[in-house]
Amino acid sequence: MEQSETELMLKGYGLTTAEFFYRMPDYIHVLNTFIWQDYDLAPDHPKLFDFIDFWQREIDGPLHSVRFTHRKMIAPGEWRNMVGEFRVN
Template sequence: MKSEMEMMLKGYGLTTAQIFYHLPDHPILLQTYVWQDYDLAPDFPEMKGFLKFWQETLDGPLHSVRYVHRRLIAAGEWRALKGEFILH
């Protein structure tokens, strides 16, 4: 398992998906589920894998998915600095 910092340096960002699905016993009603993980845009392999698992395993059929993705750090933003600031 890679650390979060390693994943962010490789371009992964935090992806949050709001999943709307029909309740199995009451298909007219919608329920929401929030999923969050580090994923790689624009292909989103982690989210697609989770949605595939959902469709193959869980009873509540999917209605729709809304998601947002944010890269928290990019390789070009990371640099080593030497020096120190002394306060007081």
């Protein structure tokens, strides 16, 4: 069963964005880019490394480099019960 983004973030997952630089199979001097995003666990990044393994196994364009960042948006301790509401007119 697919988990919601909030459930993943409460379990410690954060949004990982990776930029893949790869060479075109027929034009080895041309670099192209591909952007990948998924919720992943830092510092091991199992989903990212699984995708890199998939790329190297299945995609014809050889990887030149991968640049990535990880952002943990919320943590379990950041949830608070709010009692009031403020309106700004």
